[in-house]
Amino acid sequence: METPIIGRVWKFGNDIDTDVIIPGKYLRTKDMQVFAAHAMEGIDPEFAEKVKPGDIIVAGSNFGCGSSREQAPLALKHAGIACVVAKSFARIFFRNAINVGLPLMEADVECQEGDEIRVDLLKGEVIVPGKGTFRGNKLPDFLLQILADGGLVAHRKKIQDEQKE
Amino acid sequence: MGTISEKIFSRAAGTEARANDFVLADIDYAMAHDGTSILTVNAFKEMEMKKVWDPSRIIIPFDHIAPANSETSATLQKEIREWVKEQGIPNFYEMGEGICHQVLPENGFALPGKLVVGADSHSCTYGAFGAFATGVGATDMAEIFATGKLWFKVPESFRFIVEGRLEEKVYAKDLTLYLIGKTGIDGxxxxxxxxxxxxxxxxxxxxxxxxxxxxxxxxxxxxxxxxDKQTFDFLNNRAAAPYEPVYADQDAAYSKELTYSAGDIEPQVACPHQVDNVKPVGEVEGIHVDQVFIGTCTNGRLEDLGVAAAILKGKKVAVRTIVIPASRTTLLAAIENGTMETLLKAGVTLATPGCGPCLGAHQGVLGEGEVCISTANRNFKGRMGKGGFIYLASPATAAASALSGEITDPRTV
Structure with a gap:
């Protein structure tokens, strides 16, 4: 897990739901590129084309509300999003993001779309050039560990391997 | 000195659990449907796990895209069926058996005091039986399949008290929408x-x-x-295992306590595109609808179909109306008691028990700009089809609207 994560900002508002992050009709596949190609389609049909690897989403409260579909954080991750910062997250999205290895942080950050910001997961803070440092909620260590391992699947595999030795 | 949640987690984690504690809890029942088991099974295989922790505690219903509507979904479903067989999971429910959140209660897996986790956000349905039930994503579910355990942050609890009684033609759905409107989408x-x-x-x-x-x-x-007694009567001869009801202690700590009066509640409608955009039906009466949808895990049960049939009896629907019973059992009961005949004679279209168009992936999706009044639980932008508008209401309001082709107060028909 790279930290701090430095990237360009895409801004979204409150209550961004899983139906706009990845509409239900695209769920009938295991192909990550399909999810990526339709990321955020419900709110910005061109998002998947505009987004660059390493970009960061900064959003308002209740990001990822709605369905349990893990395709939502997968779509963002495979579209190139390096991290999601939001004032708050819906709980299933929060778990899913960590499980698929998409870093996130709860923080109320003042910034503009296109700003290059620095998200430090280990310190639990976000630095916006010219605006200052914003304190966020640092993830508990066991969740940082899952992220560091690359998600829950890799984390579980690591534990299995350690048990074998 | 615990809430229901604290007491269930204390038992499931084998340690005194209080709100905001992180615990590793034993799962009593775990569910994944055709929509989420694809990624769950994938993750389970990637974890290089051989056998699930306990096949008898895993429940797999096919409901989201059932029957399969494309070669892709058919092939994915085939993979899941094969995996289910290979793992010896006995509680597999084929397409047509019904929606997961109906199938689990009907088969006695939603039990008081149990910790039930589903790879579906509406798994909280089983709380109706006094279980702690919640939704997770596919990889969390794979972790449960592998180990039988999952980490949780024990939640703080709200205590909602609803005094009085609901007026005539005001239903559980109206009460539910009213409470969501008051609480807010993230309240x-x-x-x-x-x-x-x-x-x-x-x-x-x-x-x-x-x-x-x-x-x-x-x-x-x-x-x-x-x-309570209603719960126990329902579970009689149905419970999949012995259970121990769990109640909150007198001195349990709640972070919020709110009292509402049922008598104040009118029929409610949640307007596009957010579930907490709730208004009394009077404020949206007359809005044209292109489609009516009565069904889903929220309102596709026998009681719901009965309410709709009572309104549609001897009449004809004015707009296309889809009825999807929540399960095969519901459909059979609705055939036996005449409800289905009434509905079909009124001109409704019947589809296979399952999720139908609710999440926009199966029969009955909307065209660009079309409006649907639905008994489902979500009206997010694009959910039932790009460019569609979804109003959420009770089966009574939906049926009354089917007769006129516009949103209609069920108290007027």
Whole structure:
């Protein structure tokens, strides 16, 4: 897990739901590129084309509300999003993001779309050039560990391997 | 000195659990449907796990895209069926058996005091039976399949008390939408909501399922109705295992306590594109609808179909109307008691028990700009089809609207 994560900002508002992050009709596949190609389609049909690897989403409260579909954080991750910062997250999205290895942080950050910001997961803070440092909620260590391992699947595999030795 | 959630987690984690503690808890039952088991099985295989922790505690219903509507979904479903067989999972429910959140209660897996986790956000439905039930994503479910355990942050609890009784032609769905409107789409995020009061006790098991089903729509981790005689009667000869009802202690600590009066509630409608955009039906009466949808895990039960049939009896629907019973059992009962004949004679279209068009992936999706009044639980932008508008209401309001082709107060028909 790279930290701090430095990237360009895409801004979204409150209550961004899983139906706009990845509409239900695209769920009938295991192909990550399909999810990526339709990321955020419900709110910005061109998002998947505009987004660059390493970009960061900064959003308002209740990001990822709605369905349990893990395709939502997968779509963002495979579209190139390096991290999601939001004032708050819906709980299933929060778990899913960590499980698929998409870093996130709860923080109320003042910034503009296109700003290059620095998200430090280990310190639990976000630095916006010219605006200052914003304190966020640092993830508990066991969740940082899952992220560091690359998600829950890799984390579980690591534990299995350690048990074998 | 615990809430229902704290007491269930204390038992499941084998340690005294208080709100905001992180615990590793033993899961009693785990569910994944055709929509989420694809990624769950994938993750399980990637974890290089050989066997699931306990096949008898895993339940796999096919409901989201069932029957399969494309070669892709058919092939993915084939893979899941093969995996289910290979793992010896006995509780597999084929397409047509019904929606997961109906199938689990009908088969006695939603039990008081149990910790039930589903790879579906509406798994909170089982709180209607006094379980702690919540939704997770596919990889969390794979972790449960592998180990039988999952980490949780024990939620703080809200205590909602609903005094009085619902007026005539005002239903559990209206109460539910009203509470979501008051609480807001994220007003209960991370919280467990316990429901109390005479209006809650008076709700049928079916009505309690409607209420708990939509707890997630106020952000809640779960909604719980304390079990009572109605619960036990429903579970009689049905419970998949012995169970121990769990109740909150007198001195349990709640982060919020709110009292509502059922008598104040009129028929409610949640307007596009957010579930907490709730208005009394009077404010949206007359809005043209292109489609009516009666069904889903929120309102596709026998009681719901009965309410719709009573309104449609001897009449004809004015707009296309889709009815999808929540399960095969529901459909059979609706055939036996004449409800289905009434509905079909009124001109409704019947589809296979399952999720139908609710999430925009199966029969009955909307065209660009079309409006649907639906008994489902979500009206997010594009959910039932790009460019569609979804109004959420009770089966009574939906049926009354089917007769006129516009949103109609069921108290006027």
């Amino acid at each position: 209960a995020t991370y919280k467990a909501v316990e429901f109390y009061g005479p209006a809650i006790s008076e709700l049928s098991v079916s009505g309690r399922m409607t209420l708990c089903n939509m707890a997630i729509e106020m952000g809640a981790k779960t909604g719980i109705v304390p079990p």
